[in-house]
Amino acid sequence: FGGKAAPAYTIAQDIIHLILCLSEVIANDPAVAPHLQVVMVENYNVTAASYLIPASDISEQISLASKEASGTGNMKFMLNGALTLGTMDGANVEIAELVGRDNIYIFGEYSETVIDLYAKSAYKSADFYEREAIKPLVDFIVSDAVLAVGNKERLTRLHNELINKDWFMTLLDLEDYIVTKERMLADYEDRDAWLDQVIVNIAKAGFFSSDRTIAQYNEDIWHLN
Incomplete structure (x- = not known):
């Protein structure tokens, strides 16, 4: 995980606290520790990204559809050979159109459904x-194991937020996320097929070049000679 929380953004701070607790x-779990690590990259920036992005196999772009929160990070992961696990949000939509649905892992509701739910x-x-x-996943936030290493007030507040409000509809897509990620991890075991998908993604990433983008902006908006 990587990111920052604004001083007044309490829930974002609570999420980072949960990540550190996990x-x-x-x-400290001898059965899990040899197979899994959770790392929080503090003050994530371009320098950190220059090390992490080329080393990644999976790019998780999981913002709620319609929130347009993906930025350009997904393009950088794509160019470096990571396959995308994401919602139909932001540039994920363009990536899906470029590589085809067989070379990207899409989950969750579409923008139209989300907007209608809000309305x-x-x-x-x-x-x-x-x-x-x-339920067991949400309740794990306030389990004895997590509370033993964390701040009860922060963890309880985050737990209550998910159950009673969940403004960004985290639970809406959760089951589909789990199923899709399990399928993605299973596909990863077939290295030849996985590399075929990687090659398609790298080859199609050229669409996001600054030259093409600027030329299209000029043609559609600026109309400069």
Whole structure:
């Protein structure tokens, strides 16, 4: 994980706190630690990205559809051979169109559905929380193992936020995310097929070059001679 939280953005700070707690819990679990690490890259910037992006096999671009939160990071991962696991949000949509749905791993609701849920105030996170596959995951935030290494106030606040509000509809796409990631990890075991997808992604990344982008902006907007 990487990122920053504004001084007044309490929930973002709580999320980072949870990540750090999970890192400690997993590091202290002898059954899990040899196979998994959770790392929080503090003050993530271009220098850190220059090391992390080329080393990545999977690019998770999981913002809620319609929020346009992906920026250009997904393009950098794509150019360096990482396959995208993401929602149909931001430039993920263009990547999916370029590489084809067989070479990207899309999950979650589409923008139209999300916008409609907001408009009608129809999303109730508590309903999703009660699902068998979701409840244990959310409750783990306030489990004894996590509370033993974390701040109870922060963890309880985040737990309550997910159940009672969940403004960014985290639970809406959670089950589909899990299924899609499991499929992606299974596909990774077939190295030849995986590398075929990598080659397609690298080859199609040229669409995002600054030369083409500037030329299209000029043609569509600026109309400079």
